[in-house]
Amino acid sequence: xxxxxxxxxxxxxxxxxxxxxxxxxxxxxxxxxxxxxxxxHAERERLLLMARKLYxxxxxxxxxxxxxxxxxxxxxxxxxxxxxxxxxxxLTLVVGVIGYHHVCRRILTQFExxxxxxxxxxxxxxxxxxxxxxxxxxxxxxxxxxxx
Numbered sequence: 001x002x003x004x005x006x007x008x009x010x011x012x013x014x015x016x017x018x019x020x021x022x023x024x025x026x027x028x029x030x031x032x033x034x035x036x037x038x039x040x041h042a043e044r045e046r047l048l049l050m051a052r053k054l055y056x057x058x059x060x061x062x063x064x065x066x067x068x069x070x071x072x073x074x075x076x077x078x079x080x081x082x083x084x085x086x087x088x089x090x091l092t093l094v095v096g097v098i099g100y101h102h103v104c105r106r107i108l109t110q111f112e113x114x115x116x117x118x119x120x121x122x123x124x125x126x127x128x129x130x131x132x133x134x135x136x137x138x139x140x141x142x143x144x145x146x147x148x
Contacts, residue, residue, distance in 0.1 A: 022058030
């Protein structure tokens with residue numbers, strides 16, 4: 001293994017974990033926003049500001065996570081060759097996480113426009129989707145040798 005490969009792999013893991021940290025906390029802010037009383041404008045604005053900044057920062061973290069992942073795949077050849085079904089599963093999940101990220105943006109836009117119609121309980125369940133996606137991706141990385 002080359003030194004460059006190890007650096008790219010480490011940076012990929014760091015940025016993926018950081019991106020997911022934002023995706024873990026953003027729906028928690030949605031839970032809090034859904035619980036804000038209608039007359040509490042200051043609290044609502046503070047939570048919206050936090051959510052906007054977190055979404056922006058998570059988006060910034062997503063870009064290098066994807067770039068380093070692509071480098072591992074296309075430049076270093078990770079997942080190429082026969083019997084690499086784990087990579088196809090992982091790429092499908094990555095597309096799902098990117099979609100989840102964009103759904104979070106749409107939800108944030110609804111909160112900004114006072115158009116949210118969902119309860120805080122719904123957002124608690126929505127929050128768990130990220131944990132499940134992350135767990136499956138981590139399992140794929142750990143089980144990679146047994147999947148192909």
